[in-house]
Amino acid sequence: xxxxxxxxxxxxxxxxxxxxxxxxxxxxxxxxxxxxxxxxxxxxxxxxxxxxxxxxxxxxxxxxxxxxxxxxxxxxxxxxxxxxxxxxxxxxxxxxxxxxxxxxxxxxxxxxxxxxxxxxxxxxxxxxxxxxxxxxxxxxxxxxxxxxxxxxxxxx
Amino acid sequence: xxxxxxxxxxxxxxxxxxxxxxxxxxxxxxxxxxxxxxxxxxxxxxxxxxxxxxxxxxxxxxxxxxxxxxxxxxxxxxxxxxxxxxxxxxxxxxxxxxxxxxxxxxxxxxxxxxxxxxxxxxxxxxxxxxxxxxxxxxxxxxxxxxx
Numbered sequence: 001x002x003x004x005x006x007x008x009x010x011x012x013x014x015x016x017x018x019x020x021x022x023x024x025x026x027x028x029x030x031x032x033x034x035x036x037x038x039x040x041x042x043x044x045x046x047x048x049x050x051x052x053x054x055x056x057x058x059x060x061x062x063x064x065x066x067x068x069x070x071x072x073x074x075x076x077x078x079x080x081x082x083x084x085x086x087x088x089x090x091x092x093x094x095x096x097x098x099x100x101x102x103x104x105x106x107x108x109x110x111x112x113x114x115x116x117x118x119x120x121x122x123x124x125x126x127x128x129x130x131x132x133x134x135x136x137x138x139x140x141x142x143x144x145x146x147x148x149x150x151x152x153x154x155x156x
Numbered sequence: 157x158x159x160x161x162x163x164x165x166x167x168x169x170x171x172x173x174x175x176x177x178x179x180x181x182x183x184x185x186x187x188x189x190x191x192x193x194x195x196x197x198x199x200x201x202x203x204x205x206x207x208x209x210x211x212x213x214x215x216x217x218x219x220x221x222x223x224x225x226x227x228x229x230x231x232x233x234x235x236x237x238x239x240x241x242x243x244x245x246x247x248x249x250x251x252x253x254x255x256x257x258x259x260x261x262x263x264x265x266x267x268x269x270x271x272x273x274x275x276x277x278x279x280x281x282x283x284x285x286x287x288x289x290x291x292x293x294x295x296x297x298x299x300x301x302x303x
Contacts, residue, residue, distance in 0.1 A: 087296025
C-alpha cells in the first residue's frame with residue numbers, strides 16, 4: 001500500500017460516490033486518472049486490502065433481531081482445525097480465535113450468528129456445538145441489544 | 157422495503173464492479189434503470205437499512221491496529237460508561253450485549269501504540285477493567301444477510 005492507495009482509502013472511507021461514474025468522481029477528487037483509480041482498487045481487492053466493494057446492511061432493519069456472539073472454550077490444540085470448520089457453517093459471519101482472560105473469561109473461539117427468531121438462533125448454536133463435539137468445554141451466547149456507536153469504518 | 161430493494165441489498169452485499177459505469181451495470185442485471193438504482197440506494201442509506209456502501213478495507217492489511225474490547229459496566233453506570241467509550245474517536249463500533257460483559261467495542265488506530273493508549277485511557281476514565289480481546293487468528297469473515 002503506497003500513499004496513493006492510502007488517499008483512495010481515505011476518500012472512500014465514508015463510502016463510494018452515488019453517481020453514475022463514481023470512479024471518475026474519485027479520480028477528480030484525488031487529482032489522478034480514472035484508470036489509475038480503477039486499477040488500484042482492483043489491485044487492492046486482489047491482494048486482500050479490500051475484502052470487497054459492497055453494501056453493509058443494518059441487521060435489525062432486515063429482520064435479524066437475534067445477533068449472537070457465540071463464545072466457546074476450546075482446547076488450544078484442536079482450535080485451528082475446529083475454527084475453520086465453524087467458519088464454514090453458512091450462518092456464521094465472523095469466526096475468530098481470541099485470548100482468554102482467566103478466570104472471568106474462559107472463551108477463546110468467537111463465532112457471530114444472525115437469526116430472525118430465537119428458535120433459529122438456538123438451532124445455529126446447536127449446530128456449532130455439534131461441530132465442536134467433545135472439544136466444547138463451555139460456551140455462552142451474548143446477544144446484542146443495542147448499537148451504541150457505528151462509524152463509517154468497517155473491517156468486516 | 158419492497159422486492160426491488162431486497163434484490164438491490166442482496167446483490168450489493170456480494171460485490172460491485174470496477175468499470176466506467178458500475179451502477180448502470182448492476183441496474184441492468186436487476187432489470188431497473190441506473191437512476192432508480194441510485195435513488196433507491198440513496199434512500200436505503202438515508203433510512204438506515206444500509207449502514208454503508210463502498211470498499212470494505214481489511215484493517216490488518218492497511219497497516220492499522222484493531223482490537224475488540226469489553227467492559228463489565230455496573231447497570232447504574234451503563235449510560236455514563238457507554239458515553240465515555242463512544243466519546244473516544246478510536247472507537248469505531250460499540251454494542252450493548254445482555255451479559256455481565258455488557259459493553260463491547262472495536263477500536264481502530266493507525267499504530268499499536270495508539271491502540272494501547274486508547275485502551276488505557278478508557279480504563280482510566282471509566283475506572284473499569286478493560287478486557288482486550290484482539291484477534292489471534294481469523295477463520296472466516298463474510299457478513300452477508302439475505303434481505
